[in-house]
């Protein structure tokens with residue numbers, strides 16, 4: 001498996017002396033400071049890789065360059081032979097030519113090219129060092145941090161085609177094969193290249209099933225047995241033989257069912273893509289239909305129907321095919337691999353539900369498609385209640401529209417919904433798919449729990465500072481972490497809040513400021529609730545028209561970048577969590593604060609990001625029913641305005657075992673903070689216990 005690894009091809013490097021836990025100075029950066037004695041190139045190289053693995057680009061580039069430049073490196077540029085875990089690749093050179101990135105094979109006797117500063121130099125450097133895997137991963141990482149760099153993406157594809165490396169190995173380095181194939185397939189499909197998409201989509205499905213198999217195989221492995229032994233010791237083995245056997249099987253089955261979610265979870269993400277297999281089948285069906293493969297389109301749509309027998313779209317397509325084919329063709333049925341998968345899974349679910357009903361076992365069904373008939377009558381009521389409490393787990397899958405895929409940037413499944421032109425502005429964007437429904441659910445729950453915790457301690461949800469007709473609750477990341485520590489809210493929610501804010505920062509930087517690092521300056525989870533019985537004659541807004549970093553004068557259209565405005569804010573982001581309320585759309589206006597130029601309806605996982613100045617006056621229509629929750633984030637180019645609380649919150653939420661690893665990373669000096677979370681760049685919080693809690697009021 002790939003449990004959340006960022007760069008799995010990098011071996012865990014042995015820790016030697018300096019920089020190792022318990023040892024002073026940070027790893028191997030000394031040679032870069034003037035006057036320090038030079039280090040052997042392979043040590044520099046190893047340290048460079050460690051810096052690279054930690055995401056510290058600047059030191060990585062510097063160290064690797066040093067490694068390459070040292071005299072002995074000219075003879076043997078890589079310590080490949082001494083380190084068997086580095087594979088050799090054919091020698092390929094990527095360089096920046098007049099027409100963009102250029103790919104060619106390395107000519108003999110070519111001298112060392114002076115390297116420009118910056119992340120992309122690592123790609124060049126790595127390829128010169130014949131570290132094609134490193135080059136590819138660097139290119140990929142560069143792309144992830146700069147998704148608007150479409151040229152780069154195309155060139156990466158070229159690079160991949162030209163290399164004699166097996167086709168997947170570039171993405172494989174960082175991404176499990178089923179995700180790599182899936183993303184490729186979707187992208188091709190979006191470009192209307194269904195024919196080319198098909199092999200990748202098919203591969204994605206095969207690889208997903210294979211991944212599932214290997215995950216399932218692990219369910220009876222030594223770890224599972226060890227856990228059982230421990231549990232049995234703990235429980236004093238009161239049960240007899242049958243109980244022991246039943247207990248074993250229940251655990252194996254629970255584990256196997258969990259593999260669905262594991263396979264559907266992208267590396268680094270906390271939640272699975274909902275309904276992963278059925279949505280892959282839908283894509284396959286779509287692609288086969290587009291190229292006119294009638295029988296395969298039919299096979300796939302029949303497979304969708306195995307999951308969802310009542311799926312209207314699938315039934316309609318099927319009828320159409322049957323009409324086209326005339327008479328039923330023998331031998332045409334759902335896919336065998338899917339049929340077997342479903343049968344087996346249903347068998348397991350039956351056992352688990354039985355165990356739940358009669359043996360008190362717990363089981364969280366990972367699938368929304370389980371037919372009601374499989375669930376014992378006695379459990380249905382309770383499950384329905386749970387479901388109502390947590391509707392996000394069972395929201396029907398919403399296939400993303402494929403019509404705009406030409407414009408879509410594929411980044412962690414995020415799609416570009418509206419660009420500045422479509423929004424009638426200069427620096428505005430709407431992106432979708434930043435959160436899964438489950439993630440929205442967790443954050444909504446966090447907001448709710450925090451509000452309840454506040455109410456218990458005598459704090460009443462106050463009236464909005466903007467309107468008397470709404471209640472307003474705001475939660476900062478630090479407050480969330482403190483509440484999690486006190487046990488008032490789940491720590492999963494507080495952690496997700498941090499993770500998500502970093503996700504937004506990365507995207508905002510990539511989209512608007514690829515050349516210059518953006519920092520979070522303030523993160524606020526905000527819910528606005530209509531006060532019932534006070535909505536009838538309402539004329540005001542939930543949030544009056546304003547600009548975020550300047551004081552707008554609607555009469556002249558000027559915007560004064562001076563206090564009381566938060567003048568250091570450079571980019572604003574609103575990440576919406578729900579849409580089950582009335583009113584509450586965000587809108588942009590002309591500088592006169594009257595003429596509406598664009599409007600955005602909030603929904604789960606939708607991000608609206610824009611520059612914070614007078615070019616983006618905006619407001620929020622009255623929320624007249626229900627509760628509207630959003631994560632408001634402001635970004636700054638000014639490092640001195642970085643959100644200190646982010647780091648403090650991160651610190652509070654750290655699990656006991658995480659300490660050492662972080663220690664090492666934090667000591668990694670990194671002046672170029674491009675794709676890292678702010679925590680690595682900020683000094684450690686000195687005194688968490690002694691400090692009175694800071695209250696912040698920023699809106």
Ligand SMILES: O=C(O)CCC(=O)C(=O)O
Nearest residue numbers: 543574586620630632699
């Ligand atoms: O919640 C929104 O959609 C916008 C809020 C806003 O503009 C702000 O807080 O500055």
Ligand SMILES: [Fe+2]
Nearest residue numbers: 546547548618
């Ligand atoms: Fe605003």
